[in-house]
Amino acid sequence: MTAAPDHKPTFAALSLSERLDKALPVLLVPLLVVLGFLAIGTPSSWMTLTVSGLAMGMMIFIMASGLTLVFGLMDVINFGHGAFVSVGAFVGVSVLIALGDWTGTASLLLNMSAVFLAVVAAMMVTGIMGWGFERIIVKPVYGAHLKQILVTVGGLIVVEQLIHVVWGPDEIYITRPETLKGAITFAGAAMEKYRLLAVAIGLVLFIAMRMVLRRTKIGLIVRAGVENGPMVEALGYRLRMVFIGVFVAGSALAGLGGVMWGLYQEVITAGMGEKMMVLVFIVAIIGGLGSVEGAFIGALLVGLMQNYVAFLEPKLALVSNIALMTAILMWRPQGMLPVVKAK
Amino acid sequence: MSEPILTLNNLYTDIAQYHILQGVDLQVPRGQVTMLLGRNGVGKTTTLKTIMGQWTAKSGVILYNGQDMTQMPVSARARAGVGFVPEDMGIFRDLTVEENMILGCTSGPLDPKRKDWLLGAFPALGTFWHSEAGNLSGGQKQMLSIARAMAEERQLYLIDEPTKGLAPAIVSTMAQALRELKAQGASILLVEQNFSVAKALGDTAAVMDDGRVIWNGDMAELATNSDLQERLMGLSMEAH
Numbered sequence: 010m011t012a013a014p015d016h017k018p019t020f021a022a023l024s025l026s027e028r029l030d031k032a033l034p035v036l037l038v039p040l041l042v043v044l045g046f047l048a049i050g051t052p053s054s055w056m057t058l059t060v061s062g063l064a065m066g067m068m069i070f071i072m073a074s075g076l077t078l079v080f081g082l083m084d085v086i087n088f089g090h091g092a093f094v095s096v097g098a099f100v101g102v103s104v105l106i107a108l109g110d111w112t113g114t115a116s117l118l119l120n121m122s123a124v125f126l127a128v129v130a131a132m133m134v135t136g137i138m139g140w141g142f143e144r145i146i147v148k149p150v151y152g153a154h155l156k157q158i159l160v161t162v163g164g165l166i167v168v169e170q171l172i173h174v175v176w177g178p179d180e181i182y183i184t185r186p187e188t189l190k191g192a193i194t195f196a197g198a199a200m201e202k203y204r205l206l207a208v209a210i211g212l213v214l215f216i217a218m219r220m221v222l223r224r225t226k227i228g229l230i231v232r233a234g235v236e237n238g239p240m241v242e243a244l245g246y247r248l249r250m251v252f253i254g255v256f257v258a259g260s261a262l263a264g265l266g267g268v269m270w271g272l273y274q275e276v277i278t279a280g281m282g283e284k285m286m287v288l289v290f291i292v293a294i295i296g297g298l299g300s301v302e303g304a305f306i307g308a309l310l311v312g313l314m315q316n317y318v319a320f321l322e323p324k325l326a327l328v329s330n331i332a333l334m335t336a337i338l339m340w341r342p343q344g345m346l347p348v349v350k351a352k
Numbered sequence: 353m354s355e356p357i358l359t360l361n362n363l364y365t366d367i368a369q370y371h372i373l374q375g376v377d378l379q380v381p382r383g384q385v386t387m388l389l390g391r392n393g394v395g396k397t398t399t400l401k402t403i404m405g406q407w408t409a410k411s412g413v414i415l416y417n418g419q420d421m422t423q424m425p426v427s428a429r430a431r432a433g434v435g436f437v438p439e440d441m442g443i444f445r446d447l448t449v450e451e452n453m454i455l456g457c458t459s460g461p462l463d464p465k466r467k468d469w470l471l472g473a474f475p476a477l478g479t480f481w482h483s484e485a486g487n488l489s490g491g492q493k494q495m496l497s498i499a500r501a502m503a504e505e506r507q508l509y510l511i512d513e514p515t516k517g518l519a520p521a522i523v524s525t526m527a528q529a530l531r532e533l534k535a536q537g538a539s540i541l542l543v544e545q546n547f548s549v550a551k552a553l554g555d556t557a558a559v560m561d562d563g564r565v566i567w568n569g570d571m572a573e574l575a576t577n578s579d580l581q582e583r584l585m586g587l588s589m590e591a592h
Contacts, residue, residue, distance in 0.1 A: 229451050233444040240442035243404055244500075245430030245458035349445055349486065 034345035056198035066312025067211020072266035075259015081299020091282030097264025120186035139260025297344025363412035374563035445486030456503025
C-alpha cells in the first residue's frame with residue numbers, strides 16, 4: 010500500500026442560503042422588533058412593550074431551558090416541569106413575606122438581599138424536589154413517552170395539591186420590594202424597573218449557560234449526549250449521572266423562573282406553573298427540542314409577540330403564540346435550531 | 353502465549369425477536385490484530401456491540417483481562433480500557449473536531465504527545481481542528497472516529513468496518529495508523545470487508561456465519577487458502 014498523497018482538503022464553499030440558514034432564526038428577533046415598531050407607530054409605547062416582551066421572554070426561557078435539555082438528553086417529556094415553577098414561586102414568596110421588613114424599606118441592599126435569599130431558597134427546594142421527581146417518577150418510565158406524559162401529569166397534580174395543603178387554597182398576593190417598584194422613564198417611554206431586572210438576569214443566565222455548554226467538559230458531554238447518547242456512554246461517561254444533574258439544574262431554574270414570574274404578576278397560585286407550561290412547551294418546540302439557543306430565541310419571540318399583539322389587537326393575543334408556533338413549524342418542522350439526532 | 357485480552361464463551365444475543373448471536377466463542381490474543389470476517393448479516397456488528405454492552409447478552413460470558421464483564425454498564429467497560437469505533441462512526445456533528453477529541457479522553461485532558469501523533473497520522477483532522485465535525489467528509493469523519501477512540505490509551509479497540517466506502521488513499525492512511533496502534537501494544541478486534549486490508553493487518557482471523565464463529569486461525573492461512581475462503585464465506589475473497 011502507498012501513503013496518502015499530499016493534498017490540502019477543503020470544504021465546498023457554502024452558498025449564501027446555506028450560510029443564512031443558521032442565522033435566520035437569530036434575525037427573527039430584531040425583525041419582529043422592527044415590525045412591532047412599524048405596527049405600533051409611537052416610539053414610547055413600542056419601547057415599553059419591547060422591554061416588557063423581552064422580560065417575559067427571558068422568564069419563559071429560564072423555565073424552558075431545563076425542559077428542552079431534559080428532553081434532548083434522555084428523550085424524556087416532563088409535563089411535571091410546571092410543578093417546579095409553582096413550588097419555586099411559593100417558597101420564594103414565603104421567604105419574601107417572612108423578610109417583610111427587608112422588602113418594605115427603600116434600601117436597595119436589603120431589597121436585593123431578600124430577593125437573593127428567596128431565589129436561593131426556591132432553587133434549593135426545587136432542585137432537591139427535581140432529584141426526587143427524577144428518581145421516583147421519571148426513572149421508571151425511561152423510553153416510554155405515553156407513560157411519561159401520564160405519570161408526569163400525575164406528579165404535577167400531586168404537587169399542586171400539596172401546595173394547597175401547605176399554603177392553603179387561596180392565591181397569595183405579593184408586592185415587589187420597594188426599590189423594584191415603579192418605572193424608569195427614558196425618552197418618554199416608561200419601563201418598569203422590575204422588567205429591566207428580569208431582562209438582565211435572563212441575559213446573564215443565558216450567557217452563563219452558553220459558557221458552560223461550550224467551554225466546559227461537562228457542557229461538551231451534555232451537548233454530545235443530546236446528539237448521540239449511546240456514543241457518549243461508549244466513550245466512558247455515565248450519561249445517567251449527567252442527566253440527573255441536568256434534571257436537577259433544570260428544576261432549580263424552573264424554581265427561579267417561578268419566583269421571577271410571581272414577582273412579575275404580583276400574585277401566585279398553585280396552578281401558575283401549569284399555565285406557564287403552554288408557553289414553555291411552545292418555546293421548546295419552536296426552538297428545536299434539545300437546543301438551549303433555540304429556546305432562547307423562541308422565548309424572546311413569544312414574549313415580544315404576546316406583548317405587541319396584546320397592545321395592537323387584544324382579542325388576538327390569545328392566538329398569537331399558537332399562530333407563531335404554527336408558522337414556524339410550517340417553515341421548519343423540527344424547530345428553528347433543530348438538534349440533529351444520530352439515530 | 354499469554355492469556356487472551358478478551359474471551360467470549362458461548363455468547364447469545366437477541367435483538368427484538370431475532371436470535372442474532374447463537375453461541376459465539378472467540379478469543380482475542382493480547383497485542384494482536386484479530387479480524388472478524390463473514391458475510392453481511394451474520395452477527396459481526398452485534399458481536400462488537402455485545403462486547404461493548406450496547407446489546408446485552410442473553411447468555412454466555414465475556415471475559416476481559418480474565419474478569420467477567422458480561423453485566424457491566426457500557427461506560428464502565430469503556431473506562432476499563434475498551435475503545436469503540438461503531439459502524440456509523442458516532443461522530444458528534446454539532447461539536448468541533450477538537451471537542452470530539454476532548455470527549456475521547458475520559459480521564460483528563462488530551463495528552464499533547466498523543467495529539468501530535470494522531471494529527472501526524474491523520475493530518476486532515478489538524479486542518480479542520482476547529483470546524484464542526486458535521487462538515488467533514490465521510491473519510492474525515494471515519495478518521496475522527498478512530499482518532500477519538502485512540503485519544504487516550506486503551507487496551508482493546510473494537511473497530512467496525514473503518515474502511516467502508518473510503519478512497520484507497522484514505523484506507524492506507526487508516527491501515528498505517530492501526531499498525532502504529534498495534535506497535536504500541538494495543539489489541540484490536542477489527543470487522544473488515546476489505547480483504548487487502550484484512551490481509552495486511554490481521555494476525556489472526558475469525559470467520560462468522562449464522563451467529564457463530566465457524567473458523568478461527570491465522571490470517572495468513574486464510575489469506576492463502578482460497579478453498580478455505582470458498583468454504584467459509586461462499587466466495588473467494590481475492591475476487592473482490
